[in-house]
Amino acid sequence: MINTGKQAQLAQLKDSNAQLLKRLTARESRLNRIGMGIDAASQEAFEAFADGINGIAQGVEKTLRNERDAEAEKLTNEATAARRSSTHTSSDTAIADIMQDVKGCIEEQYLAAEKNLQVLASILGFFVDVDAVLAGCISVKDTQIFIRRSILAELSAFDCIFAAYNKIPNGSQIAVQTAHSRNGVPRDYVEDHYTQRTTKGGLLISEACIIHDEAHGMDHAPGIYTDEQISKWKTIVDAVHARGGLFFNQIIALGRVADPNFLDAQLKGPSNDVYRDREVKEMSVDDIHRFVQHFKQAAVNAMHGASFDGVEIHGANGYLIDQFIQKQTNKRTDEYSAETLKLPKEILDAVVQAIGASKTGVRMSPFSAWQGMRGDYDPVDQFEPWVRHIVSTYKDLAYVHFVDPLAGSSQEDFRKSDYLKKIVRDAGITVVSNSDLTLEMANERASKYGEAVAFGKLFISNPDLPARARNGWPLNEDYDRTSFYGGTEKGYTDYPFYK
Ligand SMILES: Cc1cc2nc3c(=O)[nH]c(=O)nc-3n(C[C@H](O)[C@H](O)[C@H](O)COP(=O)(O)O)c2cc1C
Incomplete structure (x- = not known):
């Protein structure tokens, strides 16, 4: 029977x-x-x-x-x-x-x-x-999600990654209520911001976290170097993991663009300089060695203390690493000159040694003029050696994350941007594209080039962006710029879900 x-x-x-x-x-x-x-x-x-x-x-x-x-x-x-x-x-x-x-x-x-x-x-x-x-x-x-060296092994329509960059408006808990507090511990509602944006298997990249007191200089920025900061991040990361999401921690040092009101140390950058009427002092070789260690320690804190899935080194937007890469800001003639790329190389190497290449991403913005960058230098001349170094040294790197030329930039810039990305792609490393992308553009890049795609502003105003993208639901493009860096939970955790 x-x-x-x-x-x-x-x-x-x-x-x-x-x-x-x-x-x-x-x-x-x-x-x-x-x-x-x-x-x-x-x-x-x-x-x-x-x-x-x-x-x-x-x-x-x-x-x-x-x-x-x-x-x-x-x-x-x-x-x-x-x-x-x-x-x-x-x-x-x-x-x-x-x-x-x-x-x-x-x-x-x-x-x-x-x-x-x-x-x-x-x-x-x-x-x-x-x-x-x-x-x-x-x-x-x-x-x-991860297949050794790559994020998103299969990149088809809208199989893109979504990055939730966001400054925390007053997002750090301020232990001592003074305008100079740099406690850097995310407030409780930060967890809501990230969990609202978590999808199973989707990758979030955190807002930039300061690596050490002497790398500071930004009001309300979170840190990843004190026990309190690390343990608060861990609760946020755990909440993202509980919903099946992946979370990379972006780590940053400000260098010459630091606001001295939020920096206990002397304002320093690659070279003696004046920026925003502030005198910037050239970093000594000892300073540089210390900062390399700070980056390494921050990566360890992020991975082993806060349980992030990986770390993105912020080498973009005119912050310390970018300042060392570009001749516009690095006037040194010693071993740490722009030509040698020694500081970015040492930082990347230290982080990779500590947490592994497959857990490490690098961000760069070759075309951005923000914070006094680029100048009259050719972005390809400045960034091709850096890109080639990265891809030839770290075959298993998680990804290289490009801030694309702004919408409306010259065709020449877009062509050069694609040229740099192709070097990464040809090495078998995942390219993450970002900046002013519509969903259609993102979809095209993903299917044409096999790139992953990250969203900033649209992901702020659409907490359910992946679901909207997949289902063809309309996007809320009405983000409020005034609340981006502006104050409270408003504009941070209160954007509506479509369904
Ligand atoms: C509120 C806000 C905060 C941001 N914070 C960061 C940051 O911490 N680190 C970073 O690399 N980029 C940061 N960005 C830049 C974004 O990552 C992104 O490059 C930019 O918004 C352009 O992409 P989008 O057009 O998708 O918004 C921020 C952007 C916004 C609007």
Whole structure:
């Protein structure tokens, strides 16, 4: 007597197994197409996973056979016993026992598959909702994020990453209520801001966090260097993780653009300078060595203290690292001159040594003139050596994040920007594009170049931006610039969801 329910289950499992394998194969070939083929270890893990899934179907088949044989045997025994004792044993009980065995056997197979899946996840380093995959609700593709050196192995329409950059307006808890407080601990509502924007498998990049007291100079900016800051960030990161999101921490030193009102140390930058009528003193080699250590320590704090998934080094927008890269601000003639790129190289190396290249992203803004940058220098001349150094030294880097030329910039700038990005892409490292992108432009970049895409302003005014993008729901483009840096939770946690 074959249990028809079990037969249906077997058919269903076989079907979902076949579909899963088909998706895995398609995924592999897409990965290869965009130059992110998987390595031998990952391949092995995939095979282990496929074996595990096959095991489920085989297990069910086996238990069905066992069920039939055991049932026949039991019924025979039951009949014999009944004849002998002239009492009747309920065959229902016998069947229930058999079913119990069958269930146990199936569970065993599920556990084996689950284990394989976890091995796969740990090797590839991506988040997998094992239950959901086994239940056939979502595919591995939907849950994967990191495939060793790349974020988002598959980049198709709107499979982009969404970055939630945002300054915290009064977002730091101010322990001592003076205008000079730099406690740098995010307020409680910061957690709401990020969790509102968390999607399963989506990546958030935090607002820039100051790496040390002497790297400060920005009102209300959060830090990642005191115990209190780190532990507050951990609660925020945990909340993002609990919703299945991924979270990178951006780390920053201000250098010459620091506001002395929020800096306890002397105002310093790459070179002796005057910026915003403030005298900037050239950093000594000892200063530089200390700052390299601050970056390294901040990365360790972010990863091991606050449990972030990775760190983005802020090398953009006229802050310290950018100042050292560009001749416009780095007039040094020693070993730390702009030509040597020694400071950015040392910082990147220290961070990678501490947390691994696959957990490290780098941001740059070759075309930006903000905070007195760029000048008359050619962005390609200034940034190509930096880009080439990054991609040739750190094959496994998580990503390089470009701030694109502003909308309305010259075609020449956009062409040069694509030239720099291509160097990264050709090295098999993920490019993240950002700045003034519409969803259509983002989608085009993602499908044409396999880039990941980050959003700032639109993600502030649309906490559910990924859902709106996927479902074609209208966007709220009416962001209030006055509240960007402006005061309270307003403009930070109160933008509406579409549904
Ligand atoms: C309120 C606000 C805060 C920002 N904070 C940061 C930051 O901490 N670090 C950073 O690299 N960029 C920061 N940016 C710049 C954004 O990351 C992004 O480059 C810029 O907004 C352009 O992209 P968008 O057109 O998608 O907004 C910020 C932008 C805004 C509007």
